[in-house]
Amino acid sequence: MKYLVSIWVAFVIIACGDNKQSGESQLGRETASGISNYSDTFNRAFKASLTAYYDLKDAFIEENINKVDTAAVLLSKTISAIPFNEIGIDSVKSAAGILSESLQAELIGLKGETLLEEKRKAFQLLTEQMTALIKKVQYNKEIIYYQFCPMAMDDNGAAWLSASSEIKNPYLPTTMLECGEVKDTINKIQQ
Template structure:
């Protein structure tokens, strides 16, 4: 084959390969969106999920108190959340010991952060502690599920001098616990976990 014939054929093959890769990427993105919209499994003991749902209700109360900048109500909600996290029946989770150890460690870390919550003298300090609890609680829910519930993982890019911070909600609307009335609807939902 001469050089004049090879160049056009080579160019055609390169273009066909790039087009095929681009179409494959589009198909994969479409599949990921479908999977993300499907309900996830929550396969563990219902007693655990009832207990975790009670803990989540206390978490949502804590978030609501921070939205209102009510430090007294936040302290009460944090104490309730600590009580519920401490009483989670982790032993009912039928999983391997390594995974169970991770869950136990996470609940212990949440409890420790909540124990120190009332000692945070400022609203800003309480919001920082809330951020840490939110991250750990999200990890816990992702590892165990929350039967019959939907969790919205929400994000404010401006929190803590534009470092950004996440929180959890049981509603899709934004009520920002890091700014409250100052920027109540600042934020977006980054992830949605729906459990069967």
């Protein structure tokens, strides 16, 4: 009897593993072939969120609190407009929803801060969440540069995303605008 139960458990594990691998390999195969996993509507909405994120980063470079707040509101609106319901894999859809809610909460916190340095701390967390979201949904319609400055945030280091490989540091724009390097490219465009 124990032998039959062991065989049955092994069969279930293998079967579940095969389904998971097949879903993941299918997702990867579509991306590798240059075909987006999502509709044009999804891709436009996601692109709008990235553009809003880049505008927020640029507002930090300008050190303009009003522009930071305006960009944060726009980013919040664009994230809420992404049709995450298009995501076919339930675990990815669930994770994207959680990351979207975390981004919204961080944006509320960022907007509530009165000091630019405190807003930058929220931006650092926002960047981590945005990076996780991009990777989770496997957005592949443009090259996104993951940049890092080890001197930012009191020498603890901080990252940001950019549409360009050119370094413009949103954490130290007046003292070290060009401090940093491209650490990675996220979800390169597939040919």
